[in-house]
Amino acid sequence: MLRIDNLVKTFDGERRRRRALSSGAEERVFAVNDIGFKVEEGELFTLLGPSGCGKTTTLRSIAGLESPDSGTIEVGDRVFFSGAAGRKTVNVPANERGLGMVFQSYAIWPHMSVFDNVAFPLQVKKRRERPGKREIAERVMRVLETMELGSYADRQATKLSGGQQQRLALARALVMEPPLLLLDEPLSNLDAKLRESLRYELKRLQRELGITSVYVTHDQTEALVLSTSIAVMRSGKVVQLGRPREIYENPNCKFVAEFIGTSNFIAGNVVAKDGERYSVGTEDGQLLVDSAADLPVGADVIVSIRPEAVEVSTSSRAGAVPNEWTGTVLTRAFLGEAVDHVVKVGTHEIRARGNPSVSIEQGTSIYLRLDPSKLALVPVG
Numbered sequence: 001m002l003r004i005d006n007l008v009k010t011f012d013g014e015r016r017r018r019r020a021l022s023s024g025a026e027e028r029v030f031a032v033n034d035i036g037f038k039v040e041e042g043e044l045f046t047l048l049g050p051s052g053c054g055k056t057t058t059l060r061s062i063a064g065l066e067s068p069d070s071g072t073i074e075v076g077d078r079v080f081f082s083g084a085a086g087r088k089t090v091n092v093p094a095n096e097r098g099l100g101m102v103f104q105s106y107a108i109w110p111h112m113s114v115f116d117n118v119a120f121p122l123q124v125k126k127r128r129e130r131p132g133k134r135e136i137a138e139r140v141m142r143v144l145e146t147m148e149l150g151s152y153a154d155r156q157a158t159k160l161s162g163g164q165q166q167r168l169a170l171a172r173a174l175v176m177e178p179p180l181l182l183l184d185e186p187l188s189n190l191d192a193k194l195r196e197s198l199r200y201e202l203k204r205l206q207r208e209l210g211i212t213s214v215y216v217t218h219d220q221t222e223a224l225v226l227s228t229s230i231a232v233m234r235s236g237k238v239v240q241l242g243r244p245r246e247i248y249e250n251p252n253c254k255f256v257a258e259f260i261g262t263s264n265f266i267a268g269n270v271v272a273k274d275g276e277r278y279s280v281g282t283e284d285g286q287l288l289v290d291s292a293a294d295l296p297v298g299a300d301v302i303v304s305i306r307p308e309a310v311e312v313s314t315s316s317r318a319g320a321v322p323n324e325w326t327g328t329v330l331t332r333a334f335l336g337e338a339v340d341h342v343v344k345v346g347t348h349e350i351r352a353r354g355n356p357s358v359s360i361e362q363g364t365s366i367y368l369r370l371d372p373s374k375l376a377l378v379p380v381g
């Protein structure tokens, strides 16, 4: 449905502007630095990464609001952008791309009713593409009902709550039945509770309507909940691309492991390998790790251990289970649905998250069990 290849977008750098008079040195900021990905029909594809990594620039390039330096952008069988030095550039204007867009600031039209906000984009279509009055009313009401705003049709748009206004912005984008919906942090202006409930609502809607979407966020939980696929970005590059679970359970570098959720990291070295079972030597003992990564014996690695993959216990099962380490509880914290223990194991402090029924006092000597299939091997370098 959407295909991006070798996309590059640079901007003038600050320093270049400052130094231009004295040295004339060329300096460009690579906002997007040679990225490529494909989004299949019906997917919700998320660009996830920290501030400044190039997510918005990528989305704006798809929308036609930025003009890339080079690369190609295709939606269905239409080429929206194609360009490189010395080649003829194709660059379809934003208003001819027919894409739906929803941004952080929901920018509804305040002087209009809820109904008119959604009807307006259809009413201003070119005469030959404009649906008749009755069809407009039907489409508007259908999309308002889907967004659970049907009973607010006559209300002035500004008299809706924040969450309702954001749903209205979505309704306005959906009524155009775009082949592709672009969403740039659409939930970030809402309070935490509303954000969470709208997350699930968006997921339901996206699934029900099967609308292909590209979603930008820096919020990893949002990305994990909503997405069918995630591209994790860093400094203008895509560093990992995969299904949410894949990225969470098998991050391909320390940056991804750190950015997505909380992890314990233990540095080590591959000492033996038997199929997908690795034996990793660490400062505090050996760890068995199951991994599909292709790493040679001798490779420096980091074992990434999610807190929920660490089982704590006051009794030993040594011999019956692999990877049992001993340690002392440094702190514990009650989080409502879980209890966190921070455990000192040799040179490491390991965070464990488990059921609140297991709560062990500070200073207690305990056993940590690390299931090899729940550990991830992250290559170093």
Ligand SMILES: Nc1ncnc2c1ncn2[C@@H]1O[C@H](COP(=O)(O)OP(=O)(O)OP(=O)(O)O)[C@@H](O)[C@H]1O
Pocket: 011, 012, 029, 030, 031, 032, 049, 050, 051, 052, 053, 054, 055, 056, 057, 058, 218
């Ligand atoms: N118009 C511009 N002029 C100069 N530099 C720009 C411009 N727009 C973006 N940049 C730079 O390009 C890089 C990528 O910006 P972009 O907005 O795409 O990042 P982002 O990942 O969406 O960040 P955020 O989550 O903060 O919106 C940043 O270094 C940014 O400063």
